[in-house]
Amino acid sequence: MVQPDTERVELHFSFDEKDFTKKFGxxxxxxxxxxxxxxxxxxxxxETIYCNRFMRPSIAINSISVSxxxxxxxxxxxxxxxxxxxxxxxxxxxxxxxxxxxxNESLRVGQKxxxxxxxxxxxxxxxxA
Numbered sequence: 001m002v003q004p005d006t007e008r009v010e011l012h013f014s015f016d017e018k019d020f021t022k023k024f025g026x027x028x029x030x031x032x033x034x035x036x037x038x039x040x041x042x043x044x045x046x047e048t049i050y051c052n053r054f055m056r057p058s059i060a061i062n063s064i065s066v067s068x069x070x071x072x073x074x075x076x077x078x079x080x081x082x083x084x085x086x087x088x089x090x091x092x093x094x095x096x097x098x099x100x101x102x103x104n105e106s107l108r109v110g111q112k113x114x115x116x117x118x119x120x121x122x123x124x125x126x127x128x129a
Contacts, residue, residue, distance in 0.1 A: 014069040032116020063088035
């Protein structure tokens with residue numbers, strides 16, 4: 001959802017936790033759903049930086065907010081797990097490789113990155129318990 005009055009784009013996702021435990025086809029490879037969402041949100045952020053440079057005042061987007069809700073369909077009624085992060089323009093327009101992990105504590109588990117494989121392991125371990 002685009003919020004023109006606050007110059008923000010908000011992305012909201014809700015998926016069954018099973019979708020985060022398997023890889024999906026992508027061109028000639030496979031990827032976890034979380035990794036695809038992270039990659040695509042950074043791409044969107046990069047594109048907004050570009051648009052801001054060349055399309056102001058027609059387009060002005062200064063931040064991207066992403067929220068993921070991980071639910072257990074047909075589960076025990078446990079509350080959903082939520083992951084949220086925000087990207088906003090600051091300084092010279094470049095996006096370092098670990099940008100999301102360095103700027104969003106919710107995408108780290110201790111010293112480890114929360115990527116598709118880590119989330120899949122966490123969910124599988126919880127399902128076995």
